[in-house]
Amino acid sequence: MTHAGGYVADSRIRAIEWLPWVLAVICFFAAPTYVPLGSYVLTMIIFALSLDLILGYGGIITLGHSAYFGAGAYAAGIFAARVTGEPLLGLLVGTLAAGLLGLITGLIILRTRGLALLMLTLAITSLCLEVANKATDWTGGADGLGGFKVQPILGLFKFDFLGKTAYLYCLVVLFLCWWLVRRLVYSPFGASLTGVRENNVRMHAVGAPVYQRLVISYTISAAMAGLGGALLTQTTQFVGLKVLGFELSGELMVMLILGGVGRIYGAFVGPLAYLVAQDYLAKQFPEYWYFGIGAMLVLVVMFARGGILGIIDALIARVRSRPS
């Protein structure tokens, strides 16, 4: 279940890959009170998928991915407040804005590697946060941006206060993102990203334009993160500074590592496990719920480097190798 891509990989969709979608639909009907949380989980899965593309496949370590999520969120919010509340146009604006930011910043920061790159990604998030904080006329500053109206999707589906439309909306967008990421991962482009991650020096030596590949993948990833941000804005009808914070980037990284990096579905399992655990722990132990999250991460990093999916893989391998 690693979805490594490459020239011998079978790219056909396996039966088990439909499971998340079936579960998502079941949850919609079975647990109506959790539908708003569900929408948030779906949004974060999109965000985590975008990170997996560059971290899991391209090997770009970043703590600044919230810059693009936030750019998309604010672009969609400002667009709704000032131009029109048409949701699909808003998504497009959010995606393009974040993609453009990704392209420009990527061109600059991807000339560096390792720690320098990590620092630069942090710097970009901080810059974006400060801009959003100070440009109060546009963003509402620390108060956040709200009060805009999002129109019905395609003029047909109104956003209801139970969040049912929002959930299905997020699910459809996630499905499209999943399809795109899966295509990319199995394509020659995706294979070349794996090559860059595995050995940058050799990739240069076989004539690959490594920098250009990284910039393009970074741009695609940023655009997808922005799409997630725009979705959050529309489904919650509010944007706050939190979407640009470095904490969100860190949280995202934790979610992806928890689920499993470089596996596509790690980006599904991670946010789900993290956010459900957070929801549960925050209710049970409102004072020290973060302890539970921390403990979970320590255990995963120490004993299961492949994340939750890595544990499942190991268990399956053990069962299969046992003589019957």
Place this chain on the structure above:
Amino acid sequence: MSAALETRRLCKSFGALTVAEQIDFRLEPGARHALIGPNGAGKTTFVNMLTGRLAPTSGQILIGDEDITTLGQVARVKRGLGRTFQINTLFRNVSVVDNVAFAVAEREGVAWSMFRPASAYRDVLEESMALLDTLGLAADARLAVAGLPYGKQRLVEIAIALGLKPRVLLLDEPAAGVPTMESHRILEVLDALPKDIAILIIEHDMDLVFRFAQRITVLTQGAVLFEGTPAEIAADKHVREVYLGERHV
């Protein structure tokens, strides 16, 4: 006839330290040429200048008639310059066949393609498999490189470079770290390389050098000390003094 690869008065210095001094070098088409010299002679610097990882201080590098001195690494690969590395520089957690396919895909110009699955490019896969077959690695094609014995990893190192179909191939110590027992396998592979590729081999294993090369250049302290056939090298007093040592001859 122009050389496959040529340098003219190539110099490189780091501050006051000169590591390459006026190197005039010609690699003829289809040549089997060895570059030898003691540690610190500047062999690696020379190779890095040829491949474009390091910019020379002065002088020229040519492929055929074209001056490539200012071109980057990628542009040189596109002009037919391939290389292997002294220390394994492989895609370790990727299958052996993908290691080669990555190179083939870059050469074929399909690596930007984003929507068709890589497995749909049958020609890339078939070419990579055929190449592995000629090197005796077909049985290992689907294994991850990291799990292969070291000697076979050295062969993958060569296989990746061959996937580029180079006209000039720089082999940086292909037998480095391989026990003598197994180095004959490397030599067999080298002997079987297509005759139209001009090969420059940098090697410490003198048995291998003398069996493989038709011409040898000796580098000491960044300058060419001597160039000639293996017989001439072996007979030259100077070379024996600075490098070969009496026991080798």
